Amino acid sequence: WRSRFAGDGRSTGHRGASTIPTKVRNMLRAVRPAAARGLATQASAAEPLWMPFTPNAWFNEQRSKGTARTVVRGEGMHYYDKDGRAILDCSAGLWCSAAGISPRPVIEAVKKQLDEMVYAPSFMMCHEPAEKWAEALVAEGNLEATGHTKAFFTMCGSTSVDTALKMALAYHRSRGEGSRTIFIGREKAYHGTNISGASVGGIGGNRAQFTSALIPTVDHLKSTLNIKEQAFTVGEPEEGADLADELLDLIALHGPANIAAVIMEPVAGSAGVFVPPKGYLKRLRQICDDHGILLILDEVITAFGRLGTPFAMDYFGISADIVTTAKGLTSAVVPAGAVIAQQHVYDAIVGGAAPETIELFHGYTYSCHPVAAAAGIATLEHYHEAGLYENAAAMVPVLEDALHSNFDASNPYVVDVRNIGLMGAIQLRTPPGMGPGKFGHAVMNHLWFEEDVYVRFTGDTLAFSPAFIVQKEQIYAMMEAVKRGVDAVGPRFF
Numbered sequence: 001w002r003s004r005f006a007g008d009g010r011s012t013g014h015r016g017a018s019t020i021p022t023k024v025r026n027m028l029r030a031v032r033p034a035a036a037r038g039l040a041t042q043a044s045a046a047e048p049l050w051m052p053f054t055p056n057a058w059f060n061e062q063r064s065k066g067t068a069r070t071v072v073r074g075e076g077m078h079y080y081d082k083d084g085r086a087i088l089d090c091s092a093g094l095w096c097s098a099a100g101i102s103p104r105p106v107i108e109a110v111k112k113q114l115d116e117m118v119y120a121p122s123f124m125m126c127h128e129p130a131e132k133w134a135e136a137l138v139a140e141g142n143l144e145a146t147g148h149t150k151a152f153f154t155m156c157g158s159t160s161v162d163t164a165l166k167m168a169l170a171y172h173r174s175r176g177e178g179s180r181t182i183f184i185g186r187e188k189a190y191h192g193t194n195i196s197g198a199s200v201g202g203i204g205g206n207r208a209q210f211t212s213a214l215i216p217t218v219d220h221l222k223s224t225l226n227i228k229e230q231a232f233t234v235g236e237p238e239e240g241a242d243l244a245d246e247l248l249d250l251i252a253l254h255g256p257a258n259i260a261a262v263i264m265e266p267v268a269g270s271a272g273v274f275v276p277p278k279g280y281l282k283r284l285r286q287i288c289d290d291h292g293i294l295l296i297l298d299e300v301i302t303a304f305g306r307l308g309t310p311f312a313m314d315y316f317g318i319s320a321d322i323v324t325t326a327k328g329l330t331s332a333v334v335p336a337g338a339v340i341a342q343q344h345v346y347d348a349i350v351g352g353a354a355p356e357t358i359e360l361f362h363g364y365t366y367s368c369h370p371v372a373a374a375a376g377i378a379t380l381e382h383y384h385e386a387g388l389y390e391n392a393a394a395m396v397p398v399l400e401d402a403l404h405s406n407f408d409a410s411n412p413y414v415v416d417v418r419n420i421g422l423m424g425a426i427q428l429r430t431p432p433g434m435g436p437g438k439f440g441h442a443v444m445n446h447l448w449f450e451e452d453v454y455v456r457f458t459g460d461t462l463a464f465s466p467a468f469i470v471q472k473e474q475i476y477a478m479m480e481a482v483k484r485g486v487d488a489v490g491p492r493f494f
Helices: 022-031 056-065 104-116 129-136 157-174 195-200 203-212 241-253 281-291 312-316 342-353 370-385 389-407 440-452 472-493
Strands: 073-075 076-078 085-088 148-154 184-188 219-222 259-264 295-299 322-325 339-342 414-420 423-428 457-458 459-462
Touching: 056 184, 073 414, 085 195, 085 472, 104 370, 129 322, 129 339, 129 370, 148 157, 148 342, 157 195, 157 259, 157 295, 157 322, 157 339, 157 342, 195 203, 219 241, 241 259, 259 281, 281 295, 339 342, 342 389, 370 389, 389 414, 389 423, 389 472, 423 440, 423 472, 440 457, 440 472
Parallel strands: 184 219, 184 259, 259 295, 295 322
Antiparallel strands: 073 076, 076 085, 148 339, 322 339, 414 423, 423 459, 457 459
């Protein structure tokens, strides 16, 4: 019964949790020692690891009980625990393992680079891997055709956002418009967790502990999510493009000469896959153009095939002045990020500086890291050589059908289903008297231990973003498992 969803992702014929009844399975788990289950047994007090975005006290308690979610290996569509249990990954890790877990061609490229040069600074000197990486990156999709000719390498999505915001400020200052210092973000948006990203982001939990340090020159548009009128919409909502006109109100409030940039996720991913209404992004682009405001698209999640196109800009038919990327940039083999700027942004900043002076006082120790460069080049090559963009596009209608055929308005535990590209979300009903997250966390736990499935949750929303190697059978299997999980856990809360 452990062999289903094995390394090749094929089911053994039964799509259920197991041929062994759940009660028997729980008894077997109870009598096996924790070490045999491949789970940590250290007491919480002895655990030195402080985990990110995790209730650490609770997690360490689970360690002491032998019930913590722990993996030791990953390959393709699966993680594995110490006793070899295969766990189907529905989320490409954290939206990032787009080529699957541990893609061999990328790993081999990294090994080769490690033998040649592990590190070289990128301040006042350069190296061939970084130059080749930049060339490969700006040649991706339609970037060169839309004037996106300059790549600035960072370390992750958060540092990409920080870099993009600094570029916007430097751009306006170089053009003699130093009064443009205000950024416009959006409610429920996620732009990383450093101070600048949390400032332009709109998720309350990422801001509440740090309000005294947040950037004051930031305002936010309203979220486009409208469950009351658009629940269970397939793809992009037809109505709602006029929400972009709220930007005109903020321009009138702050003054058009004071706004530096609008920063926007094409699809709000981390908050729960909020799909923009048709025409919304094009309208934002037009308003920005009309008022000399830069548009920054945060494509940390959507870049490199997530919507079935190389970039979300290709999908929505728009062009941003500055684009932030990470995650799929190296398929998470090596941490890395990149900011891609249009030529006019580069020209304004570099051309506005005195000769032989640093034009942009910004960078990181690990910018242009040669090992990251090797991973980035190999990842882009692998996407094309293995046909992963094409497979992702082919799986888009499969994910759409699997989501909406298994979850609709008749399900008492579900309030909305959303999808676009190879992304989807099931928003669960928040139990009365409870804050968001209890139901979602319980479903995640159930799926991990009872269905051998990993699903990411945010609040009471289950989010899906499988790797581009995913197959039709795996998509339907994961959704059927999730349906069983929701139906099993729901009665505990309602």
